[in-house]
Amino acid sequence: MKVVTFGELMLRLAPNGYYRFFQDDQLQATFGGGEANVAVSLANYGMDASFVTKLPTHAIGQAAVNSLRKYGVDTSKIVRGGDRVGIYFLEKGASQRGSVCIYDRAHSAIQEAAPSDFDWDAIFEGVDWFHFTGITPALGENLVEICREACKAAKAHGVKISCDLNYRGKLWTRDQARAAMTDLCQYVDVCISNEEDAKDVFGIEAENTDIYGGKLNKEGYKSVAKQLADKFGFEKVAITLRTSISASDNDWAAMLYDGENYCFSKEYHLHIVDRVGGGDSFGGGLIYALLSGKNTQDAVEFAVAASALKHSIEGDYNLVTVSEVEKLAGGDGSGRVQR
Template structure:
């Protein structure tokens, strides 16, 4: 069985019940999540050997975060313990024309204080086939970016496939800084995942005749974006998720994949959203699984999009779906009828 390692931050998520606003809430529901951890959970649910690496404090909240992964079968044995705290993010769910809102309280988190040398990558990558990280992790600080570079170099030394979801976050760093840091890391990446805006915000590569605010997405423009990304960095594959936001509750969801020879566009799903956080991560997890499982480029894309479509119906960051459920949807059964 292929083994996958993901590396990043695991955060405590605090959210008001239902659609209450922060200012209305007197209780918050606590769950855990984070870009790379979400990918590891998806892969574990698909039956893969998935490990997540991070740094968490040696206290009960750190242990609760670890336990949230262990319950899904994620290998947590390489998590480093130490540092002062678990990062927190607060989520207020949007509805109709009111967008969701996220407030971060992650400064000084254990992973944000991690240093090169904290992680024994030679041991972590023993027997590993695939390594995944996102652009969120190096954005936590120059020291964490150095940890990512250290990991990428170690992965390449062992001929491990490396994937990265660009995941640009304007609240963490500027486009200029992101371009500099991610440009260096991309030298080691084989599979690049992005959304409609990432390539533009990080590398200045914009899809022509596209306006994500109004929902105007141009397929030819995204073919050009994928081609330019591959030309600049030599990726073996480029995947771009395509979201059309009708409202906070309803989106259209699709994606494209360029494998160096052909451009594939998935079917489009009309999604009524229960929880959209982790949607992109579930796409990444689905794509990694499908490629490792030997699916064709087209079938891998359809699996990843279907997996992500289902995630939008699930509370929390983690995508709690099975291979069978994803393949049923990818095969055309999206009726949502009761299964008996």
């Protein structure tokens, strides 16, 4: 099975451990980005995963490409050009102090890309699945158009499309998001959302839920999923359910609706090492599970287990195997030493 993902790959600069910005005079440099994170997950699961973006030809751009090649992601469709790699600064939170993310991505190569940069008919030759997120069209009207052309070409090639709504208030307004995503979601087969995204983008919310007070009414998400599916004709809607006890401890689960069944996963109590990329690891797990022919319940269990493991791993990328995910999904979450 061949999967293509499209978006921005950024340089991540973060203080060591749980230091605040410049409390220490060093920053750890890694790479990450929503759709790239999904591609790495899929490559680690043994799938043919290709990531599409635009990156400069200089040394930092090449380092970004190499960070994907390291894990077996196909980078041959990445367009080279532009002047800069987008950056985000991450300060990891702990206990009652939340994490902080500061973007420095204006005028990045992908943000200034043109629709003519990408030959989508060639990119989608022999492809089974296409994934993007709401972060990418949020980068500008040109990216909305590029995403639209990608979706149209994917449909013409019979490719399944998934989208993680991933609303980012620092990138665009709710009205801008609603206009763009209403257009793009007409092409989407599998929608991934969380307790905030559906409300922020489409004004759809679960009743009796307080995302900041740690109160989630799981039954209310059945209504959210059905409203999303009815509005856009999605084949499946996945909703991740995060109860944030603190920055260090979350409860994590999800629901997958297939038009008939509402399947809730088991819930995991997470003691978090790094939560960035947690949603992307869910998306990667879900795509793998669905392409592997898992039923609705097994698919959501695999995706949630994959994401639970990601919260224990430093960096954006989820560096786990299928067997590790299936072991946790099967009930072994003891964390005992493997000998």
